Amino acid sequence: MVQFRNSVSDPERLSLEAALLWATLPGGVKQRAVNQAWCRNCRDRVALAPGWAGRVEAGKLLLEGSCPRCGSPITRIIDATTAEPPSS
Numbered sequence: 246m247v248q249f250r251n252s253v254s255d256p257e258r259l260s261l262e263a264a265l266l267w268a269t270l271p272g273g274v275k276q277r278a279v280n281q282a283w284c285r286n287c288r289d290r291v292a293l294a295p296g297w298a299g300r301v302e303a304g305k306l307l308l309e310g311s312c313p314r315c316g317s318p319i320t321r322i323i324d325a326t327t328a329e330p331p332s333s
């Protein structure tokens with residue numbers, strides 16, 4: 246099952262490490278990571294603008310993107326160890 250139903254746009258610029266981590270995350274986590282980022286400038290939740298990038302730092306997945314409204318940079322840290330898959 247590699248078909249994602251129109252959920253999250255394909256990661257565009259992930260490092261190899263980041264891509265491996267990304268692949269282990271449940272779809273819901275990925276969706277929230279990309280679609281519910283916090284823009285400090287707009288003080289609102291926004292979806293990362295297309296073209297966001299990802300890399301791994303200290304075992305954590307970092308998503309770097311920008312706000313589609315104001316263009317402010319947004320960094321999201323995804324702790325893969327807390328992103329547990331559903332138990333059933």
Ligand SMILES: [Zn+2]
Nearest residue numbers: 284287312315
């Ligand atoms: Zn913004």
